[in-house]
Amino acid sequence: ERTAEIELGFEAALLGNRAAVNFTYYYQKTSDALFRVNQVPSSGYPGSRLTNVGQIDNRGIELASNAVVLAGRNLGWDLGFTVYTNHSRVLSLGGAPEFFIWPGAGNIANPDTLPNGEVEYYSVPEITWDCVIASPTDSTIQYYTSTVTGQPTIGADCHHGPNLPTTTLGFNTTIRLPKGIELSARGEFHGGHFILDLASWNALRRGVQWPFCFEAYEAIDAGQAEQVSTWLQSACIRANVPQTGIGTFIYPADFFKVREMSLRIPVTPIIPGSETATLMLSARNAIRWVNADFPLLDPEMMGNSGMLTPVRYMTEHIPQAATFSASLRVLF
Amino acid sequence: MGFVLNRRRLRSTGFLAMVSLLSLSCEITNPGRLQDVFLNREEAWEGLVNGMGRSLADVLDEDALRSAVLAREVHPTGSGQIPIDQQLGTFHEYGADWRYEHRARWVAEDGIRRLTGQAPHDDPPPEATPDPELLAQAYLWAGYANRLLGELWCEAAIDAGEFLPSSAFLERAVDHFTSAIDNAASGSDVQLAGYAGRASAYVDLGEWESAVADAGQVADDHWAYELPYYFGYSTWEWNDLYWSSAGLPAKAHTVWNTPYAPQGDSEEWASDEGSYYAFEPNDPRLPIRVQNEGSGARMDCCGEIPWWPQTKHDDRGANIELSSGAEMRLIEAEYLLLNSDVMGALTIINNLRADVGLTTQWDTSVSLDSAWAILKRERGIELWLEARRLPDLRRWVANDTPGALDPLEMVGAAAPPHHPSHLEAQALCFPVPEDERVTNPNSGG
Numbered sequence: 001e002r003t004a005e006i007e008l009g010f011e012a013a014l015l016g017n018r019a020a021v022n023f024t025y026y027y028q029k030t031s032d033a034l035f036r037v038n039q040v041p042s043s044g045y046p047g048s049r050l051t052n053v054g055q056i057d058n059r060g061i062e063l064a065s066n067a068v069v070l071a072g073r074n075l076g077w078d079l080g081f082t083v084y085t086n087h088s089r090v091l092s093l094g095g096a097p098e099f100f101i102w103p104g105a106g107n108i109a110n111p112d113t114l115p116n117g118e119v120e121y122y123s124v125p126e127i128t129w130d131c132v133i134a135s136p137t138d139s140t141i142q143y144y145t146s147t148v149t150g151q152p153t154i155g156a157d158c159h160h161g162p163n164l165p166t167t168t169l170g171f172n173t174t175i176r177l178p179k180g181i182e183l184s185a186r187g188e189f190h191g192g193h194f195i196l197d198l199a200s201w202n203a204l205r206r207g208v209q210w211p212f213c214f215e216a217y218e219a220i221d222a223g224q225a226e227q228v229s230t231w232l233q234s235a236c237i238r239a240n241v242p243q244t245g246i247g248t249f250i251y252p253a254d255f256f257k258v259r260e261m262s263l264r265i266p267v268t269p270i271i272p273g274s275e276t277a278t279l280m281l282s283a284r285n286a287i288r289w290v291n292a293d294f295p296l297l298d299p300e301m302m303g304n305s306g307m308l309t310p311v312r313y314m315t316e317h318i319p320q321a322a323t324f325s326a327s328l329r330v331l332f
Numbered sequence: 333m334g335f336v337l338n339r340r341r342l343r344s345t346g347f348l349a350m351v352s353l354l355s356l357s358c359e360i361t362n363p364g365r366l367q368d369v370f371l372n373r374e375e376a377w378e379g380l381v382n383g384m385g386r387s388l389a390d391v392l393d394e395d396a397l398r399s400a401v402l403a404r405e406v407h408p409t410g411s412g413q414i415p416i417d418q419q420l421g422t423f424h425e426y427g428a429d430w431r432y433e434h435r436a437r438w439v440a441e442d443g444i445r446r447l448t449g450q451a452p453h454d455d456p457p458p459e460a461t462p463d464p465e466l467l468a469q470a471y472l473w474a475g476y477a478n479r480l481l482g483e484l485w486c487e488a489a490i491d492a493g494e495f496l497p498s499s500a501f502l503e504r505a506v507d508h509f510t511s512a513i514d515n516a517a518s519g520s521d522v523q524l525a526g527y528a529g530r531a532s533a534y535v536d537l538g539e540w541e542s543a544v545a546d547a548g549q550v551a552d553d554h555w556a557y558e559l560p561y562y563f564g565y566s567t568w569e570w571n572d573l574y575w576s577s578a579g580l581p582a583k584a585h586t587v588w589n590t591p592y593a594p595q596g597d598s599e600e601w602a603s604d605e606g607s608y609y610a611f612e613p614n615d616p617r618l619p620i621r622v623q624n625e626g627s628g629a630r631m632d633c634c635g636e637i638p639w640w641p642q643t644k645h646d647d648r649g650a651n652i653e654l655s656s657g658a659e660m661r662l663i664e665a666e667y668l669l670l671n672s673d674v675m676g677a678l679t680i681i682n683n684l685r686a687d688v689g690l691t692t693q694w695d696t697s698v699s700l701d702s703a704w705a706i707l708k709r710e711r712g713i714e715l716w717l718e719a720r721r722l723p724d725l726r727r728w729v730a731n732d733t734p735g736a737l738d739p740l741e742m743v744g745a746a747a748p749p750h751h752p753s754h755l756e757a758q759a760l761c762f763p764v765p766e767d768e769r770v771t772n773p774n775s776g777g
Contacts, residue, residue, distance in 0.1 A: 038767055038770075038771055039771065040492040040768065040771045040772045040773075041430050041431040041434050041765070041767060041768050041771070042430075042434050042489040042490055042491060042492055042493070042768055042772060043434070043438070043491050043492045044434050044435055044437065044438020044439065044442070044491070045435070045438075046431035046432055046434070046435045047431075097770065097771060097773065098770070099770070099771065100767070100770075202412070205416045206410075206412070206416060207632045238632075
């Protein structure tokens with residue numbers, strides 16, 4: 001495969017070096033991209049084979065900025081943020097049929113020409129599966145917050161979106177207070193991607209009572225299933241749970257986490273005989289926001305292979321835990 | 333001090349430079365792990381043929397388990413090892429079995445092409461000719477691989493070709509078995525297996541006269557041809573039918589609540605018409621360990637499922653029978669029933685029962701309908717856990733054959749005091765999986 005890339009960017013110091021900006025735009029085009037393409041099973045070869053297939057591109061920006069907002073003798077405030085974006089597209093498969101890089105879900109798909117003439121490109125890979133749609137005449141994919149009721153309508157080969165985040169935002173801040181007290185925080189947002197929830201699927205198809213269905217069970221048990229959303233009917237009524245695959249259990253995975261908050265307090269005066277003593281209180285991954293269509297568990301859960309999988313999914317591996325720590329460092 | 337030209341050194345340096353330049357080449361041949369043409373050579377043939385059997389073994393045990401669950405030769409325990417859809421009676425496959433069955437077919441058929449000098453390569457055909465017994469064995473493996481595909485899958489697709497009826501596999505099986513018969517030594521196990529395999533394929537194709545003619549070539553009721561498995565090598569050599577329910581730790585299936593196990597109080601033998609659910613205790617053809625132990629897994633219907641493991645396959649290296657003389661007798665019996673000869677058919681069946689030491693005999697004066705029910709039951713017992721029951725059910729349903737099946741192997745309620753089968757549907761064949769339909773340009777979508 002051959003990749004051609006162009007990068008444009010700049011670095012700047014502003015406001016008397018109190019602020020710095022670093023910006024890069026990149027565009028990358030790969031020809032004869034190497035993918036593990038599934039072979040026709042009836043040909044006798046059961047696996048996939050590395051094949052040079054078509055063209056893909058990636059583009060995005062990387063922006064980092066840091067600023068000293070306040071720089072007083074007893075008061076200081078630093079602020080920084082980052083923005084990373086990455087958008088991939090399959091431009092062409094060179095005549096090869098679309099294929100999956102992960103059983104059923106991670107699709108490498110040719111662009112589609114829509115009725116209005118526009119071309120719709122799909123990401124690398126595209127999470128594609130049957131799904132709950134609004135109605136037989138409206139193929140809008142339904143998710144957990146859907147309010148569409150009635151009989152569920154299942155659409156075939158729904159293109160959800162990319163499996164990896166297209167937008168990553170970060171921030172960091174440090175506030176210095178009198179007496180050497182320091183407060184810092186760092187957070188991160190990942191968005192634009194979709195994830196497969198095999199944990200919920202495996203539980204629900206076994207008939208396990210599942211938390212995000214609790215609100216629906218009463219109506220379902222009373223024979224009034226059509227009063228709950230079609231998405232909940234599809235997920236929570238065992239007979240409806242797709243046995244052929246995860247179908248319903250693909251969600252937008254946008255989330256924000258405060259990766260770290262810490263408070264650092266010098267406490268030398270209260271530790272007799274110490275030269276320096278510092279108390280550090282910190283919390284990691286303690287604050288979390290997930291988008292409303294992500295009903296349960298954590299978007300940073302992983303499967304048995306961890307990150308070493310062509311398509312990320314959630315099963316047994318728990319995400320990074322929220323941790324709280326307190327430490328006292330004393331130098332005598 | 334000046335520079336002294338050392339002519340000798342210059343000559344040797346120039347020589348070395350010339351050699352280096354000549355050795356530079358822009359063409360590189362990567363030999364890979366093993367060159368394909370080596371497999372055309374006589375030294376590779378025995379390994380090729382052994383590999384054909386191993387490829388078939390790799391998938392037959394899994395297929396036997398999946399088809400056994402759908403046909404209720406075993407009852408799932410609720411363990412995730414058997415997918416939920418199969419527990420309930422449907423079959424949605426991502427393609428693993430289809431892929432590996434086709435590998436078994438292709439490995440055998442490609443190997444035959446190499447042995448017979450038809451490999452599509454530029455190399456000249458091998459000078460030696462293969463030993464006829466080796467070639468016969470290769471054809472035998474190809475025959476059984478195609479029979480497996482034809483018996484289990486709803487449709488056929490071969491070498492990325494168009495979709496065909498599953499009979500296309502069976503017709504290939506007949507051809508391969510014929511070649512096995514022609515090449516094998518007269519009366520050898522391979523030749524007998526060729527006749528037996530071909531007889532079973534003819535049964536599936538509905539060509540009964542041919543089936544019976546071939547069945548008659550296997551005179552010994554006690555003869556059997558087995559696919560070997562091995563304990564001690566890699567796990568794919570193991571018999572997964574055993575391994576999946578040996579409690580080590582998997583207890584994926586049980587014989588509880590199947591037609592092959594004791595059913596509550598109905599343990600007494602009954603030969604009355606209609607009492608086909610009873611069984612004779614200690615039937616050596618149905619070794620089962622009945623015990624007071626749960627499987628640890630649960631199903632909606634029943635809570636924790638009792639774990640009664642089969643012991644027909646009692647070891648990781650337990651072989652699986654591909655053909656047998658007893659099966660041939662049952663083919664003959666079924667042909668007699670197709671011609672309404674109840675006494676003839678049941679006499680054959682009773683002889684088979686006596687052969688294994690069973691003392692109770694079926695009443696040969698029962699109705700034709702009852703006789704069919706008896707044959708269906710006896711065939712289920714004889715071919716238990718060999719990936720053969722599901723195709724039998726498929727054939728009988730397709731032909732609307734008379735004779736009741738046991739309710740425990742069908743969808744629907746059972747007569748008290750029996751449990752139902754817990755099947756919510758019943759796939760009688762495996763649908764061709766999605767990855768064939770997506771990747772095969774001739775699939776029609």
